[in-house]
Amino acid sequence: MIQAITVIGLGFVGLTTALGFAEKSFRVRGVDKDSRRLARLAAGQLPFHEPGLDDALRRHLGKGFLLTPGIAEAVRGSSLVFLCVGTPSGPDGDADLSILLQAAREVVAAIDDVAPVVLVIKSTVPPGTTRDVVAPLLRSLPDAAGESVALAANPEFLREGCAWDDFLRPDRVVVGVDDDRGWALLAEAYAGFAAPVERVTPTEAEFIKYLSNTLLATLISFANEMSMIAGRVGGIDIRRTFGILHGDKRWHGAPAAMASYAFPGCGFGGYCLPKDTQAIAHLARRLGVEAGLLEQVIATNAAIKRAAIDRITATAGPAQMIGILGLSFKPESDDVRESPSLDIIAGLLERGYRRIVAHDPMATANFAESYRLPIEYGQSAREVVDCSDVVVIATAWCEYVNLLTGVADKPVVDLRHCLKPPIDDAEQPTP
Numbered sequence: 371m372i373q374a375i376t377v378i379g380l381g382f383v384g385l386t387t388a389l390g391f392a393e394k395s396f397r398v399r400g401v402d403k404d405s406r407r408l409a410r411l412a413a414g415q416l417p418f419h420e421p422g423l424d425d426a427l428r429r430h431l432g433k434g435f436l437l438t439p440g441i442a443e444a445v446r447g448s449s450l451v452f453l454c455v456g457t458p459s460g461p462d463g464d465a466d467l468s469i470l471l472q473a474a475r476e477v478v479a480a481i482d483d484v485a486p487v488v489l490v491i492k493s494t495v496p497p498g499t500t501r502d503v504v505a506p507l508l509r510s511l512p513d514a515a516g517e518s519v520a521l522a523a524n525p526e527f528l529r530e531g532c533a534w535d536d537f538l539r540p541d542r543v544v545v546g547v548d549d550d551r552g553w554a555l556l557a558e559a560y561a562g563f564a565a566p567v568e569r570v571t572p573t574e575a576e577f578i579k580y581l582s583n584t585l586l587a588t589l590i591s592f593a594n595e596m597s598m599i600a601g602r603v604g605g606i607d608i609r610r611t612f613g614i615l616h617g618d619k620r621w622h623g624a625p626a627a628m629a630s631y632a633f634p635g636c637g638f639g640g641y642c643l644p645k646d647t648q649a650i651a652h653l654a655r656r657l658g659v660e661a662g663l664l665e666q667v668i669a670t671n672a673a674i675k676r677a678a679i680d681r682i683t684a685t686a687g688p689a690q691m692i693g694i695l696g697l698s699f700k701p702e703s704d705d706v707r708e709s710p711s712l713d714i715i716a717g718l719l720e721r722g723y724r725r726i727v728a729h730d731p732m733a734t735a736n737f738a739e740s741y742r743l744p745i746e747y748g749q750s751a752r753e754v755v756d757c758s759d760v761v762v763i764a765t766a767w768c769e770y771v772n773l774l775t776g777v778a779d780k781p782v783v784d785l786r787h788c789l790k791p792p793i794d795d796a797e798q799p800t801p
């Protein structure tokens with residue numbers, strides 16, 4: 371029976387997981403090595419924007435959800451320890467597992483009795499990581515506790531912007547575990563969720579997460595490649611043609627959101643799709659598998675951003691003021707990691723465009739602080755539109771659609787195809 375649950379790493383995934391299990395009445399302890407993040411959480415503030423999580427934090431902080439200053443205190447007496455730390459891209463695109471492995475070592479060092487602990491890897495890791503990297507690491511540690519720790523892989527499928535809802539109402543839970551004790555505890559943890567809990571091996575669980583993310587990345591790159599062809603052909607209404615594609619009855623029954631991935635924009639971004647596609651392509655290269663499709667998905671994601679810059683420079687001269695609307699990688703999020711806006715603005719600066727003013731309803735501060743680009747930031751979308759010669763929609767926030775629909779007094783480069791024509795048609799390159 372579960373005594374307590376520990377969550378290590380309180381980012382998007384970890385904080386949602388911790389509060390989600392507290393919502394299901396488990397005693398949860400959370401730890402993060404970022405003291406600023408811990409202090410904000412202790413004050414009841416979210417370190418990022420995520421609807422629903424703020425109320426959950428208020429409900430559970432100091433009750434079902436306790437913050438602890440270190441891993442040792444967090445792990446003591448816990449039955450399940452979830453690792454939710456980052457797994458960024460390494461230099462060759464491989465998954466950098468150093469943060470995860472360091473956290474695993476710290477957990478083992480903190481186990482001071484032989485109480486059985488299941489170490490659950492919720493971070494996204496390439497298939498084979500639990501079996502071929504984490505398990506041998508634990509066996510090699512001088513501390514005997516490493517031997518008594520059972521391992522499981524339990525990838526997370528939540529989407530930023532609806533993380534709370536996705537966690538509480540998953541369509542399926544994937545539990546990769548070889549050992550029956552680990553399975554029993556994880557089955558208990560997820561018993562209160564109305565979703566099938568699929569028991570697979572840890573390697574299969576890890577693989578399923580990459581199946582999911584690389585399919586989404588592939589759909590996006592496919593749509594982007596087709597949109598580049600359509601742009602050259604000319605006279606093609608992207609919104610209408612893709613809308614009619616989605617009318618095919620074979621799409622029906624799939625959640626509506628799936629069709630939104632088979633729709634062009636200016637490239638996939640965020641923390642997951644870019645790094646996970648890179649990581650699996652790297653794994654394929656290492657294993658000698660010819661994974662041309664994945665390599666092309668990545669190449670197309672770079673090409674669509676170059677095409678976006680071409681569309682802007684075809685419309686705006688270097689002396690003109692360009693207004694970039696949208697800095698987060700998607701609407702309803704303040705996450706700017708791998709945001710296409712970064713590459714697009716950097717590309718414009720490289721081509722000598724110096725007069726750039728940008729806006730985002732939520733992500734301006736994050737973007738300015740993370741990337742420190744020599745551009746200006748507007749207080750409001752209206753202000754940016756008014757002072758720009760050419761307006762670029764880089765993130766499809768509803769606010770921008772409402773503001774710009776029907777506006778015809780200045781060129782709008784709609785990189786997300788979110789406006790109805792004629793504006794979109796007006797800036798299509800001629801063949």
Ligand SMILES: NC(=O)c1ccc[n+]([C@@H]2O[C@H](COP(=O)([O-])OP(=O)(O)OC[C@H]3O[C@@H](n4cnc5c(N)ncnc54)[C@H](O)[C@@H]3O)[C@@H](O)[C@H]2O)c1
Binds near residue numbers: 381402456469493530
């Ligand atoms: N963000 C998403 O939408 C999403 C969705 C599904 C899966 N994932 C995967 O989940 C993992 C986490 O993603 P995220 O977006 O939550 O990352 P994040 O960067 O937002 O959060 C990770 C947290 O872990 C903390 N941390 C790192 N090392 C630690 C240690 N030794 N002890 C305690 N805390 C430590 C960091 O300070 C940070 O707060 C990644 O592998 C990611 O690929 C992310």
